[in-house]
Amino acid sequence: MNQGNNILLSTAYFAPIHFYSRYIAHQKIYIEQFEHFNKQTFRNRCIILGGNGTIPLVVPVVKGRGKKILIKDLKISYEMDWQRNHWRTIFSAYNSSPYFEYYKDDIYPFFEKKTNYLLDLNQAIHVNICDLLEIENQSQLTKDFETVSENTLNFRDTISPKNKAQPDKHFQPKEYTQVFSEKFGFMPNLSILDLLFNEGPNSLTIMENSIKK
Numbered sequence: 695m696n697q698g699n700n701i702l703l704s705t706a707y708f709a710p711i712h713f714y715s716r717y718i719a720h721q722k723i724y725i726e727q728f729e730h731f732n733k734q735t736f737r738n739r740c741i742i743l744g745g746n747g748t749i750p751l752v753v754p755v756v757k758g759r760g761k762k763i764l765i766k767d768l769k770i771s772y773e774m775d776w777q778r779n780h781w782r783t784i785f786s787a788y789n790s791s792p793y794f795e796y797y798k799d800d801i802y803p804f805f806e807k808k809t810n811y812l813l814d815l816n817q818a819i820h821v822n823i824c825d826l827l828e829i830e831n832q833s834q835l836t837k838d839f840e841t842v843s844e845n846t847l848n849f850r851d852t853i854s855p856k857n858k859a860q861p862d863k864h865f866q867p868k869e870y871t872q873v874f875s876e877k878f879g880f881m882p883n884l885s886i887l888d889l890l891f892n893e894g895p896n897s898l899t900i901m902e903n904s905i906k907k
Contacts, residue, residue: 699845699846699847700720700722700843700847701716701719701724701846702725702846702849702850703723703725703726704729704737704851705817706737706740706816707737707738707739707812707816707819708751708823708886709740709885710736710740710741710883710886711885711889711900711901711904712904713886714827715865715905716849716853717829717833718898718901718902721832722834722846723833723834724833724834724836725817725833725835725836727764727813728836729765729839730763730765731762731764735851735856736853737765737816738755739752740885740887741855741884742783742787742884742887743787743874743884744783744786745786745787751783751784751885753770753812754770754774754776755768755771756768756770766813768812768813769812770811770815777805777806778805780805781802784801784887788873788891788892790873791892792891792892792894794891797826797891800825804818804822820833826890864905866904866906867883868901870889870892870900871892872892
């Protein structure tokens with residue numbers, strides 16, 4: 695599926711389904727690395743579904759003293775053992791999902807190895823997710839922060855947990871069975887982990903059907 699446009703996205707930590715649904719719908723994808731870090735976005739967090747509802751998993755970062763930091767220069771903080779906490783939470787949420795056993799060994803290393811920079815971690819995760827979904831990794835990092843060209847959709851701030859002002863009218867999440875569907879009903883646009891562990895090889899079809907032409 696191709697909408698014939700390029701798209702500019704922000705970096706994301708185990709990005710939401712919206713991110714990857716858009717990703718596979720475009721020929722050329724740019725990932726912004728020269729923007730200033732924005733808090734409370736998918737740049738350093740993802741949202742999964744556990745037994746008590748949705749759970750945000752946040753990667754702590756090293757903050758400067760009132761100074762705005764470029765995404766490419768943003769370091770991850772390891773003062774707390776967030777990797778252990780994230781993996782334990784993911785394990786608890788998805789251990790009973792159909793494809794957890796199949797994919798867990800591909801995902802776990804990101805919670806074992808310490809990466810210095812957030813962008814590097816996100817990019818490594820993205821390459822891995824593309825491999826698991828069997829989609830071509832056709833993204834490239836921006837060379838500077840500049841005005842977006844006419845043939846490129848600017849989605850840097852559109853795919854966000856806190857921004858409801860810029861809805862994507864072409865994104866209509868396709869329902870799938872989740873571990874806690876009977877308890878909560880369908881919860882749309884969670885982390886790609888939720889889709890991967892629940893639907894496995896069928897994930898790509900679900901994402902393709904989530905974008906209206």
